Amino acid sequence: MLCLRDYQDKSLLSLRQGFIDGYKTLILYMPTGGGKTESAITLLVATAKKGKKAAMVMDRxxxxxxxxxxxxxxxxxHGVLMADHWRWRPQEDIQICSAQTLEKCExxxxxxxxxxxxxxxxxxxxSDFIKNTGVRSIGLSSSPFTKGLGKLYEDVVCDVTTNELVNDGSLVPLRIFCAKEIDMTGAKKVAxxxxQKESTERGIKITGDIVTEWVKKTHEFFDKPEKTIVFCAGVAHGEDLQKRFQESGYNFVSISYRDDNQYxxxxxxxxxKPDSDIVGLIATDILTKGFDVPDVKIGISARPFTKSFSSHVQQMxxxxxxFPGKDFALWLDHSGNYIRFQDEWEELYSNGVSTLDDGKEKxxxxPSDKEKEVAKCxxxxxxxxxxxxxxxxCGHVRERKNDVIIKAGELEEINGASKKEKYSSEFKESFYRELLKYADDMGYNSGWAYYKYHDKFKIYPSWKKEKAEYVSQEVMNYIISQNIRYAKRRRA
Ligand SMILES: [Zn+2]
Incomplete structure (x- = not known):
């Protein structure tokens, strides 16, 4: 039977305690590779043992x-709740179904x-099913950041972080290269x-660079072509990449939502397969769920996101x-996503998820050109x-440029006008903690403090979410002045 790891047991206990405490809807956060499905199966079995009925809804x-x-x-x-499925066994206590079934099934x-x-x-x-039936619900996710989650689920359980899984060898660390970036300046947005149209057109412009970079890096680090996944910008970009990789003598295959399922x-x-003929798989978004090929050693990020932190996390x-013999994976970033989401990623990596924040994905x-420049060798x-x-x-020693200071997990640009506003990290930490205290007093969620902090310092906080004992006059004055400015802007 199933043998769970310590943190998985702990997570299940936390969920049980949550329900005892009166919660009806909870999210179980675990990083990809943490074993969410095993934990979920254990829950299904435990429920069935008590003579109760449980179902697991799959996204696809x-x-x-x-x-x-x-x-x-x-x-x-178990049974599968799909009308035409060979395993239709409605009497079973454990059921598996898809989100579409919930829509159609009478x-x-x-x-x-x-x-x-x-x-x-x-x-x-x-969502409708959960709201209408009031049934106890557990959402599973390794990136619970999408809008609306905090309305459906009351809280989140997080008993393990990516950092811990890397340390115990369940995951490998990434070695990140910030390669030539797809230029998204002035690109149109949808919602x-x-x-996708804009990222595709712009992605195609650097196809040659993506291929060149990969050839260089795979030989430099592995002495041979290693299994690779490319997250491309769109179907045409995928096809272009496939052509160029194949012309260079490497068998990369592009798949997208346009291909049929069997293919x-x-x-x-x-x-x-361990000895696959395919070196690289080029994907238009679809690999972000339920895909599991652990011997992939290189990831190429070539679909820029401005707000979808979830997708970025899923891709990494x-x-x-x-995988045996895999000590690290290479991450070749052509999308700019890594630096764009660096603060959030580092927070997630070390601390996991503590709140469901409805406004997180904005x-x-x-990042400015200078921030991008100092972020890489x-x-x-x-x-x-x-x-x-x-x-x-590479051991390159960087000349200390007097106007650029790098600190753990944050990039700070100190020049011109902002030079006068130079804050110590103690000041910033206590500022953040006081914002958290204020948010708590006012009944706001911690995301409010997160964005207020960004308004003030132009970077996102990398501190732990521990609220201060009280709010100092200085922070209070800042909040009030901001509120006045905001009110003025709204009137204008
Ligand atoms: Zn270097």
């Missing part, structure tokens, strides 16, 4: 069969627990995110799976290590 149909096979592997009786058993896989993708059918299944199956999670302010483009003047990849 293809994942229903995968999960059903997994249950079979463990010898767990028959649905009365449930005691529903588990929603990949709950950061909010489906109306699932706050850069349009995609065959390609992924071939790519999953694809290449961080551990378009990110673009000028010689090899390796992400510059914190608190250091020496590149940990």
């Amino acid at each position: 149909r293809i994942l229903v069969d995968q999960t059903s096979q997994r249950l079979d592997k463990y010898g767990i009786d 028959y649905f058993p009365k449930l005691d627990l529903i588990i929603v896989d990949e709950c950061h993708t909010v489906r109306k059918s699932v 706050g995110e850069w349009s 995609k299944k065959d390609v992924i199956e071939e790519f999953s 999670g694809r290449v961080m799976r551990s 378009p990110k302010p673009e 000028p010689k090899c483009q390796f992400l510059w290590p914190p608190k250091s003047d020496i590149c940990s990849n």
